[in-house]
Amino acid sequence: MPQNTTDTIEVRATAKYVRIAPRKARAVISLIRNLPVAKALEVLQFSTRAASxxxxxxxxxxxxxxxxNNHLRGDDLIVKLAYVDEGPTLKRVRPRAKxxxxxxxxxxxxxxVVVAPRKEA
Known part of the structure; x- marks a missing residue:
């Protein structure tokens, strides 16, 4: 839930039911935490992982x-939070020997992914 106080505005986006294992997606997510969004997009563009x-x-x-929605500049944002939760599992059967x-x-x-304005300190 976005916190709309005067100093902290957080904006989030969620993709649900993405058909990739959470373990593989978490490896990619850990690359972009606490980065400016321009740098994070660049890291993801050159990553060889499918989840990127x-x-x-x-x-x-x-x-x-x-x-x-919040009239913020895209250049001034950082990735404040990024995490992957596990969704439902499709159970399939594979034939084996005997x-x-x-x-x-x-x-x-x-x-x-949650983005927030960068702190100018």
Missing amino acids: EDVAKVLRSAIANAEN GSASRINKRMSHIT
């Missing part, structure tokens, strides 16, 4: 929310 596209999409959405089967878990993620 989904995280970049959420980050761009958070920047757009800040610019359009007529048995094993379960394949296809995991989903909920990706949240």
Whole structure:
């Protein structure tokens, strides 16, 4: 929930039910925490991880929310919070030897990015 006090404005964006394992998405999210948004987008652009596209999409959405809804400048924002929660798991079955089967878990993620204005101190 955005905190609309005079000194702290936080703007968030969330992507739910993203079909990537949370463990893989958390590795990408940890790269952008506490970075200015321009630097974070640059890091994500050159990352070879598959989750970087989904995280970049959420980050761009958070920047757009800040610019359009809260009238903040996109250049002055930093990634204050970024985290990945686990979503529901699709359970699938794969045939194995001697007529048995094993379960394949296809995991989903909920990706949240919170941006805030940079402190000029």
